[in-house]
Amino acid sequence: MSDSVTVESTSGFLELGLDPRIIKALNYDTPSPIQRESIPHLLEGKDLVGLAGTGTGKTAAFSLPLIHRLANSPNKNRGTSILVLVPTRELAMQVAKAMQTYGKPLGIDVLAVYGGTGYGDQIRSIRRGIDVIVATPGRSLDLIQKGKLPLNDITAVVLDEADEMLDMGFAEDIEAILSETPKARQTMLFSATMPPRIEAIASRHLQNPVRIKVAREKTAHDEVPKVRQQAYLIQRQNKLAALGRILDMEMPTSAIIFCRTRTEADDLTEMLSHRGYSPLALHGGLSQEQRDRVMKKFREGAADLLIATDIAARGLDIKHLSHVVNFDVPTQAEAYVHRIGRVGRAGREGVAITLSTPREQWQLNTIERETKQKIEIVRIPTVVELRKKRLEKTAGDLRELLVKADFSDDLRAMLGSLEEDFDVRDVALAAAKLLSQNGKTETEEKDIPAVSEEKQRNNRSGPGGQGGSGGHGGNREGRPIRSGEQDRKRAGARPTAKGMAKIYFGIGFDANVGPRDLVGAIANEAGIAGKDLGAIDITDRFSLVEVPQDVAAYVVEAMQGTRIRGRKVNVRPDRMPKS
Structure with missing residues (x-):
């Protein structure tokens, strides 16, 4: 079948051994370094660890060979064959869209699976038969545990942005998902950084992986x-x-x-x-x-x-x-x-x-x-500098209009009527003033107080001016303290770390909530990485999470209406009861 598709011989992808139908779907001819290095190994079915950041072309690096292998496999069936795990729903949609484009000429179906939306459509699509699923770890694990995402036919798993998934608290989810997939699968791990915890996942779940490190291509x-x-x-x-x-x-x-x-x-x-x-x-x-x-x-x-x-x-x-x-x-x-x-x-x-x-x-x-x-x-x-800048812009805009000299008869008539009562120069000044103010009166503008030099010095070395790299104190690993029925006094007994504030979540062990659920929710909704959080205390009915004090109000705002473990959660700044 593939012999009937003509591909320009100048395409660098042709030399990599890809199905010509896939190459035809690309809108560029030259593979990036990560693509050149990865694709031949992945076509051979090898496991791979890729140290590559955003913008290096890694989505195509793993998508193209996986789609090629899937489309040309004699054992292709109705079950899901490829599972791609990504940290966020935005990335899930983006990667799924790219893989759908690459796989369309070969009849490959791709589905994005993520939280924040109903289960129904996703479950129905999986039941009908999907070749590739691109998913966030939390939602995919939920579906696996509900028995709605069978993994028996998985031949390949991709961990994309692995370091970010771990920062968001998905380490346990990833371990659980990988343990449910067939041992004979092909596994790929891509990460911008390679800390020990990423290496640990690679050593446990990949078999003799090829290792590739690619930096962003330098410009001329x-x-x-x-x-x-x-x-x-x-x-x-x-x-x-x-x-x-x-x-x-x-x-x-x-x-x-x-x-x-x-x-x-x-x-x-x-x-x-x-x-x-x-x-x-x-x-x-x-x-x-x-x-x-x-x-x-x-x-x-x-x-x-x-x-x-x-x-x-x-x-x-x-x-x-x-x-x-x-x-x-x-x-x-x-x-x-x-x-x-x-x-x-x-x-x-x-x-x-x-x-x-x-x-x-x-x-x-x-x-x-x-x-x-x-x-x-x-x-x-300052206000003075701002007014000067606006006047410069106004002068430039006026010069441009005067060069064009494209004035309607209505404007000329209006100017004629004003000339009867005012000097033309004053009319021009009034028009320039209106244009420079951009709809605002000058009294609205006030100078903004500068930050004092002393305050700058006190905040140069770290949170609270204490130096170091921002240690938050408390439980940096996020290990929970189970407070049982004794309520918040016990959970709140730990002093709040300097530079941090506690956020109350109205959900706890009774709802099977663990640190990863809280870290993942905060990262996904507020964009705060797990490494920037402090102590996490979980009781049966509520949880307390330390976040940087400067963003506490924003975290509370971002979490309003959020669901954790399927429950809508009350989130507010922590308020200790009076003793």
């Missing part, structure tokens, strides 16, 4: 990214005002603003709309249809700002960005690098801006150390 000398990296130190209550001020000064042509929660994304979108921008929000609360609509508008230039949560923006390929803004300091240096890598491409200049509270400044220093790049600390623009 004349295409080195040129990114101006700056950070503004600001108190949290002034962040919204500061963001508007900074954007007015920078005047981005196209920008992504990263924030932590969907509530924050919606608030920023509303604020910036009032400021004269055309922003769009992108977060986990949107359906796939809404998400596609947002991205179409942004790519077409119908909006100049995309306000996105980190999880929702994962995997987006957006060209020609002028600015990336971190409304909060990323908790990991790798996340920071990935975000700013979206600007300054192909030799163009780009700007990466981070808004940091004094408590977050130690994270900036950590990012500088790990990336070996300087982030310039700059002050918030």
Whole structure:
């Protein structure tokens, strides 16, 4: 069958031995390094460990050979043959869409399986027969335990973004899933980093794996990214005002603003709309249809700002960005690098801006150390500077209009009527003033207080100004303390670690909740990695989780309406009862 498909001989994929029908579905000819190194080994059925980050082409690296083997297998049946585990529902949808595209010419069916939606459609699709399932660990384990996701016919398992899945608390889920799959399967593990816990999973579940390490491909000398990296130190209550001020000064042509929660994304979108921008929000609360609509508008230039949560923006390929803004300091240096890598491409200049509270400044220093790049600390623009910038923009806009000289008869008539009562120069000044104010009166603008030098020094070395790498105290491993029927006094007896705050979850051992459930829910909804959480205390009926104090309010907001173990959970700041 495959002999009837013609593929250009210039395609580098043809030399790798892939089915020509798959190659025909690709929109590029040259394999990336991870694809060149991985595909031949995977076509031979070998296990593989790939050290590769986002943007290296690893989705195609494992998808193409697996689809090839599945389509050309003499034993292809109706059961699910390939299981791909990914950390988030956004990534599940993205990987499933790519695999569906690659497999369509060969009749391969792919299904994305994730939480936050009903079981019915997913179970019915699995029952009808699906070749490839791309799933988050939590939902796939739920289906396995319910007997709705048979694993008898699995021939290959992929762990994609393995380090991130472990950061989100899915280690136990992954172990449980792998233990249920046939021993003779082919297994692939891809991770941006390879800490001991990832190595442990590889040694337990992979058989003599081929090991491949691939870095991002470097651009040509004349295409080195040129990114101006700056950070503004600001108190949290002034962040919204500061963001508007900074954007007015920078005047981005196209920008992504990263924030932590969907509530924050919606608030920023509303604020910036009032400021004269055309922003769009992108977060986990949107359906796939809404998400596609947002991205179409942004790519077409119908909006100049995309306000996105980190999880929702994962995997987006957006060209020609002028600015990336971190409304909060990323908790990991790798996340920071990935975000700013979206600007300054192909030799163009780009700007990466981070808004940091004094408590977050130690994270900036950590990012500088790990990336070996300087982030310039700059002050918030003053009202005087802002007015000057607006006048410069107004002058430029007026010059452009005057060069075009495209004025309607209605405008000329209006000017004629004004000339009867006012001097033409005064009319021009009034028009320029209206244009420069952008719908706001000057009295609305006030200088934003600067963070004192003393406060900056106290927050340079770590949380609470105590130095170190942000140790939170308490139970860093997340081991639960079972408090039984003795209620919260016992659970709350442990002092809260410095720089942390406790969050109350109205669910506990009675609902079979473990640390991984809480860590996974917080990571998925609020974007806070498991390593940034502190002690986790679980009783029969409730749980207490330590989160960084600076983001506690945002975590509570993000978790509203969240279901854990199928239950809608009451989430609030912890309040100890009076003794």
